[in-house]
Amino acid sequence: xxxxxxxxxxxxxxxxxxxxxxxxxxxxxxxxxxxxxxxxxxxxxxxxxxxxxxxxxxxxxxxxxxxxxxxxxxxxxxxxxxxxxxxxxxxxxxxxxxxxxxxxxxxxxxxxxxxxxxxxxxxxxxxxxxxxxxxxxxxxxxxxxxxxxxxxxxxxxxxxxxxxxxxxxxxxxxxxxxxxxxxxxxxxxxxxxxxxxxxxxxxxxxxxxxxxxxxxxxxxxxxxxxxxxxxxxxxxxxxxxxxxxxxxxxxxxxxxxxxxxxxxxxxxxxxxxxxxxxxxxxxxxxxxxxxxxxxxxxxxxxxxxxxxxxxxx
Amino acid sequence: xxxxxxxxxxxxxxxxxxxxxxxxxxxxxxxxxxxxxxxxxxxxxxxxxxxxxxxxxxxxxxxxxxxxxxxxxxxxxxxxxxxxxxxxxxxxxxxxxxxxxxxxxxxxxxxxxxxxxxxxxxxxxxxxxxxxxxxxxxxxxxxxxxxxxxxxxxxxxxxxxxxxxxxxxxxxxxxxxxxxxxxxxxxxxxxxxxxxxxxxxxxxxxxxxxxxxxxxxxxxxxxxxxxxxxxxxxxxxxxxxxxxxxxxxxxxxxxxxxxxxxxxxxxxxxxxxxxxxxxxxxxxxxxxxxxxxxxxxxxxxxxxxxxxxxxxxxxxxxxxxxxxxxxxxxxxxxxxxxxxxxxxxxxxxxxxxxxxxxxxxxxxxxxxxxxxxxxxxxxxxxxxxxxxxxxxxxxxxxxxxxxxxxxxxxxxxxxxxxxxxxxxxxxxxxxxxxxxxxxxxxxxxxxxxxxxxxxxxxxxxxxxxxxxxxxxxxxxxxxxxxxxxxxxxxxxxxxxxxxxxxxxxxxxxxxxxxxxx
Numbered sequence: 001x002x003x004x005x006x007x008x009x010x011x012x013x014x015x016x017x018x019x020x021x022x023x024x025x026x027x028x029x030x031x032x033x034x035x036x037x038x039x040x041x042x043x044x045x046x047x048x049x050x051x052x053x054x055x056x057x058x059x060x061x062x063x064x065x066x067x068x069x070x071x072x073x074x075x076x077x078x079x080x081x082x083x084x085x086x087x088x089x090x091x092x093x094x095x096x097x098x099x100x101x102x103x104x105x106x107x108x109x110x111x112x113x114x115x116x117x118x119x120x121x122x123x124x125x126x127x128x129x130x131x132x133x134x135x136x137x138x139x140x141x142x143x144x145x146x147x148x149x150x151x152x153x154x155x156x157x158x159x160x161x162x163x164x165x166x167x168x169x170x171x172x173x174x175x176x177x178x179x180x181x182x183x184x185x186x187x188x189x190x191x192x193x194x195x196x197x198x199x200x201x202x203x204x205x206x207x208x209x210x211x212x213x214x215x216x217x218x219x220x221x222x223x224x225x226x227x228x229x230x231x232x233x234x235x236x237x238x239x240x241x242x243x244x245x246x247x248x249x250x251x252x253x254x255x256x257x258x259x260x261x262x263x264x265x266x267x268x269x270x271x272x273x274x275x276x277x278x279x280x281x282x283x284x285x286x287x288x289x290x291x292x293x294x295x296x297x298x299x300x301x302x303x304x305x306x307x308x309x310x311x312x313x
Numbered sequence: 314x315x316x317x318x319x320x321x322x323x324x325x326x327x328x329x330x331x332x333x334x335x336x337x338x339x340x341x342x343x344x345x346x347x348x349x350x351x352x353x354x355x356x357x358x359x360x361x362x363x364x365x366x367x368x369x370x371x372x373x374x375x376x377x378x379x380x381x382x383x384x385x386x387x388x389x390x391x392x393x394x395x396x397x398x399x400x401x402x403x404x405x406x407x408x409x410x411x412x413x414x415x416x417x418x419x420x421x422x423x424x425x426x427x428x429x430x431x432x433x434x435x436x437x438x439x440x441x442x443x444x445x446x447x448x449x450x451x452x453x454x455x456x457x458x459x460x461x462x463x464x465x466x467x468x469x470x471x472x473x474x475x476x477x478x479x480x481x482x483x484x485x486x487x488x489x490x491x492x493x494x495x496x497x498x499x500x501x502x503x504x505x506x507x508x509x510x511x512x513x514x515x516x517x518x519x520x521x522x523x524x525x526x527x528x529x530x531x532x533x534x535x536x537x538x539x540x541x542x543x544x545x546x547x548x549x550x551x552x553x554x555x556x557x558x559x560x561x562x563x564x565x566x567x568x569x570x571x572x573x574x575x576x577x578x579x580x581x582x583x584x585x586x587x588x589x590x591x592x593x594x595x596x597x598x599x600x601x602x603x604x605x606x607x608x609x610x611x612x613x614x615x616x617x618x619x620x621x622x623x624x625x626x627x628x629x630x631x632x633x634x635x636x637x638x639x640x641x642x643x644x645x646x647x648x649x650x651x652x653x654x655x656x657x658x659x660x661x662x663x664x665x666x667x668x669x670x671x672x673x674x675x676x677x678x679x680x681x682x683x684x685x686x687x688x689x690x691x692x693x694x695x696x697x698x699x700x701x702x703x704x705x706x707x708x709x710x711x712x713x714x715x716x717x718x719x720x721x722x723x724x725x726x727x728x729x730x731x732x733x734x735x736x737x738x739x740x741x742x743x744x745x746x747x748x749x750x751x752x753x754x755x756x757x758x759x760x761x762x763x764x765x766x767x768x769x770x771x772x773x774x775x776x777x778x779x780x781x782x783x784x785x786x787x788x789x790x791x792x793x794x795x796x797x798x799x800x801x802x803x804x805x806x807x808x809x810x811x812x813x814x815x816x817x818x819x820x821x822x823x824x825x826x827x828x829x830x
Contacts, residue, residue: 030703030705030706033705033708033709036705036708036709038353038354038359038361039359039361039442040361040362040442043361043442043443045746045747045748045749046438046444046445047438047439047441047442047443047444047445049438050438050439054439082353082354083351083352083353083354083498083499083514084495084496084498084499085499085514090514093513093514094514094515145543145545149545149546149549152545152546152549153549156549156553157549157552157553160553163553163555164546164549164550164553164555165346165539165541165546165550165555165556168513168516168517168537168539258542258543258546259543259545259546260546261539261540261541261542261543261546261547261550263513263514263515263516264515267350267515267542268350268351268514268515270350271350271351271515274703274704274705275353276705
């Protein structure tokens with residue numbers, strides 16, 4: 001297993017290099033001058049020129065690219081053009097918030113999605129099935145900024161159960177959980193909608209298998225058949241989907257972070273984009289790529305745990 | 314993993330990121346919600362965005378200041394300097410500093426050395442975005458600990474105007490700035506009523522009362538400056554009382570919704586941003602005066618003000634925003650007259666109308682202003698081909714002369730010179746070495762603008778500025794549309810302790826007397 005993981009990581013090096021190059025080119029191709037963004041439209045041409053020199057933007061692009069690669073090899077992603085903070089520090093300071101939100105919504109999504117999907121499959125073509133299918137369609141099509149705001153209006157402003165904006169600084173675990181609840185629910189519902197659909201179709205397929213019929217014929221209680229034989233097997237493709245979706249989820253957290261004003265990678269990257277903050281953009285893209293590679297790797301490994309027949313040599 | 318374990322694991326995870334909170338009972342905390350994802354640079358000589366300037370206003374002083382609550386140079390009063398004199402030729406100024414002013418966080422007494430350092434820094438293009446405002450300074454000398462002499466090589470439009478607590482006029486503490494270098498932008502040290510406490514990226518900036526402030530310790534103990542980019546979230550947080558001051562939107566709908574909230578006061582404060590359509594004379598057929606006049610006659614200024622909201626907007630009166638020193642409405646802008654616009658186009662040889670290419674930012678208020686104008690101009694046969702681009706792209710492209718019309722919104726230091734020099738002096742034309750923001754290639758008032766800059770007789774200076782405005786309006790270098798106020802919602806719990814009409818920092822000044830119940 002360890003060898004497999006290491007091999008996988010080595011395979012990801014070319015992917016990373018391609019991403020690095022693409023990111024570098026893309027950030028240079030989009031128009032806009034970071035110096036103008038930083039100093040504002042009143043800045044004198046001398047001040048802008050001076051900042052170009054300070055930021056190294058006066059050098060030829062290929063030289064900037066080589067510098068960029070060399071620095072990345074040393075684990076140095078440079079400093080934010082806007083705030084002067086190191087990109088690594090900046091990302092590290094918000095990464096926990098993003099992971100916290102992602103994992104929490106993954107949990108919410110699984111806890112809601114898997115039982116609903118299974119329930120729908122068992123009651124195929126009846127009321128529960130229709131309800132779950134309609135619900136999941138709604139969940140998939142409601143954007144986070146609509147659903148999030150609805151949740152805020154009802155649970156924060158009207159009922160006062162949760163804060164509108166996440167508290168900052170040192171807060172108690174309980175308060176942190178309270179602040180996490182609505183964002184995790186917003187993102188979790190989206191996830192649940194997705195998981196429910198996958199679980200349902202996977203479950204339907206399993207329920208039609210011969211071994212299910214055999215188990216029933218042997219007189220195994222129906223509940224046991226579902227739990228032991230059907231769900232166990234149906235969950236395998238769900239794991240893959242959830243794993244692949246993790247990357248998407250990290251990306252999708254942007255809107256949720258905006259609505260609930262949580263710090264996070266998504267908010268950071270949007271800010272960097274509007275400010276033309278090249279180093280931050282580059283650093284975050286690489287981080288995203290890494291996160292997705294790791295998520296895929298974990299999925300592969302988890303697959304082995306859930307499905308012994310494909311356990312890797 | 315069973316469900317129970319999963320839930321438990323989540324709880325543990327959440328707990329891992331947190332610690333217990335210390336109780337802070339009687340503290341007076343002011344929570345301000347700002348429309349930004351993060352702070353930029355809180356170095357007064359570099360701060361460009363509103364989110365940064367608001368904070369700079371709480372942290373720093375100038376040698377002189379505009380009275381808190383006002384936003385025009387009419388209200389200049391002593392700040393770090395108690396008194397000043399000038400030589401008969403007006404080129405040498407001596408300032409006498411207040412004794413015993415302390416820099417934040419134990420960086421010592423603020424003295425003449427700090428003034429010399431600050432102004433040299435403000436005049437250095439490597440360390441300041443506002444260096445061009447100080448290029449006429451020949452020498453800055455510390456005569457003694459509390460006396461500074463500033464010598465100018467030529468007359469400037471307003472000596473005191475550039476020494477107020479705004480942009481390059483803000484005084485930094487030398488010891489701190491030298492020690493921190495580039496980190497100063499994230500850990501600013503000044504002499505103002507509040508001092509830096511801590512900063513959490515993307516979350517908030519915390520300031521605390523400066524106990525040694527020369528006007529006395531502020532009644533507010535702490536300002537929590539929260540970064541809340543989503544308007545809906547910010548407004549809901551304000552409605553629920555999680556923030557006390559909410560950065561508003563210059564928009565009729567926002568205004569009427571927020572004013573309905575209980576215990577809320579909505580203030581529209583100066584300086585305004587003047588929205589101007591600059592007409593690029595270097596692009597035919599806009600080199601034809603009649604075509605430019607047709608555009609001017611086709612803009613229904615009053616209807617646009619109604620559309621945006623009369624509480625948060627006012628009609629433009631000149632090419633310089635209302636209230637700027639030297640602004641005059643002596644030459645009226647072109648009235649709305651679509652029939653005349655059509656006739657002028659016909660006279661100019663375009664009976665079937667014209668088509669213009671316009672690069673337009675996707676940024677909210679600017680975009681919908683232009684879209685409304687597009688509809689209005691179409692009525693007289695002027696068809697705008699709007700190319701909507703992202704804001705940074707817009708800034709880059711309009712500076713490459715790529716747009717026939719440029720809608721630009723700007724607030725500047727409130728004297729006529731800043732606006733005229735940056736937008737209408739041919740030396741500032743885009744694409745030239747001295748480029749600033751002359752998008753129209755206007756050059757009709759160069760003589761007056763430049764003469765006024767060094768004119769020492771205030772009456773003559775005003776007359777020159779008036780002539781410049783007349784020439785620019787008559788030549789239709791641009792069509793000024795309307796001015797938008799900064800809008801803030803303030804909870805009734807906040808007692809400002811002064812009368813608020815405006816603030817150059819674009820924020821709400823928090824003075825020692827300001828308090829919260």
